[in-house]
Amino acid sequence: MIKVLHFFKTYYPETMGGIEQVIFQIAQGGAEHGFSSEVLYLSERGAARNETVGNHLTHRSRLDMHVASTGFSLSAFKDFSQLAKQADVVHYHFPWPYMDLVHFATRHGKPSVLSYHSDIVKQKTLLKLYQPLMNRFLSSVDCIVASSPNYAQSSPVLSRFRDKVEIIPYGLDRATYPVVPEARLDFWRSRVGSKFFLFVGALRYYKGLDYLLDAAKISGLPVVILGGGHQESELKEQAARLGLANVHFLGGLGDEDKAALLTLCYAFVFPSHLRSESFGISLLEAAMYGKPLISCEIGSGTTFINIAGETGLVVPPRDSGALASAMLTLSNAPERAQAFGENAQRRYSEVFSAQSMVSAYAAIYRRLLRKP
Structure with a gap:
């Protein structure tokens, strides 16, 4: 050995x-x-x-x-x-x-x-x-x-x-991820609904979450942010300033709750805008759970996971309008979103x-x- x-x-x-x-x-x-x-x-x-x-x-x-x-x-x-x-x-x-x-x-x-x-x-x-x-x-x-x-x-x-x-x-x-009891899924459905856009990750400077909050304001769509980090208070202040009742900050949660939210979310949004984001493990997790993906083109592995027009949508970085438009596109086309999710899961199985x-x-x- x-x-x-x-x-x-x-x-x-x-x-x-x-x-x-x-x-x-x-x-x-x-x-x-x-x-x-x-x-x-x-x-x-x-x-x-x-x-x-x-x-x-x-x-x-x-x-x-x-x-x-x-x-x-x-x-x-x-x-x-x-x-x-x-x-x-x-x-x-x-x-x-x-x-x-x-x-x-x-x-x-x-x-x-x-x-x-x-x-x-x-x-x-x-x-x-x-x-x-x-x-x-x-x-x-x-x-x-x-x-x-x-x-x-x-x-x-x-x-x-x-x-x-x-x-x-x-x-x-996938076998290392917990099987979520139905009661826990019901708990999160009652808290955040079932047609929400999910972000999972540390709240760091390169994650582009300020652009996601602006996109939530533009689109009016529900966004759930799972994770803690240095920018948490700053982002919450921005959300309050924008009057975002449609954004939920959950902080850091355990694996079972993360699995529950990945199971329930409508789509996954990953607005990282700098090359510090070399890959995006949580983006891959969402693909593993069969979710349609939204990410930014930053010349990194995010676009290796999320193939534009196949597993989801890819938008320019630092563009809240494009991010909001992509979210609305998926929200208004559930069959297309489902097809993206199925393709993402297949790509995970074949490559990742x-x-x-x-x-x-x-x-x-x-x-x-x-x-x-």
Whole structure:
């Protein structure tokens, strides 16, 4: 059994973002493909070893500070070094500049895979300082994996490493999602109705939710926003200013409630407008649940999931009017919306299954170790 060590700044159960979901799916599915996974991450709760998440082990290093959204830990150098010695392959999850430092400081010498989840978009000034280290780090790993051909082709960083870039789409396993009791579905029907547009995700600067609120004002259609984050109070203030009685902010909820809302929603709207959104796991979740999709064309994996005119509608970024028009189009054409949803679910099954993703990573691990 190949032993894989994943290294990322956060993980379950403390944070439940898209990258964490990808790591979880890889780790969960590994046993069937000849590898086991452990995950090392930073935590404000302090250090801990050998905690169990799903069927795999996790380890925490104490988070000491944040600098420009980057977590740092003094103890993680030692923790990583010890765990890497026990692993056959180290699997990095980019971007996280601190990880580059740990990689070079520990000199672990193990084969390394790097999942390239996103370009660095916001910290442009700091990127200039970080770029030499980043380029050295990306040059030093054995294999770089992008989640879509769209992102690999449009990323100025990945274009410099084409010879080592491979494409493995993110994958999800529907069996890991809870079956929702009818009583819970009834609860949410009574709260939000059944013909609403759903957004799921962290409330971050690149999610385009201010444009979604404007679109809700223009269209008058019901919108449910599931997730918390730094922009929550700002967005609620905007909704109050616009007088939006048709928008529900639910905050962060558990997996069962998320599954209930994905089951009930009429369509899924994903207004991310910057390339920080490299893929869109919640967009893929909606496809898995057979929902018609609305997303923006930002040259990333969102348009690899949502094919315009086939699985849903794709609009220009930062365009509330176009977003509202797409919502109204789906609302007024239920048969077309249903067909989009069926196509989205079929595309999920054919391209984005967790089984396919895990199998592809297992093949890379074996190749790096020269195992059949």
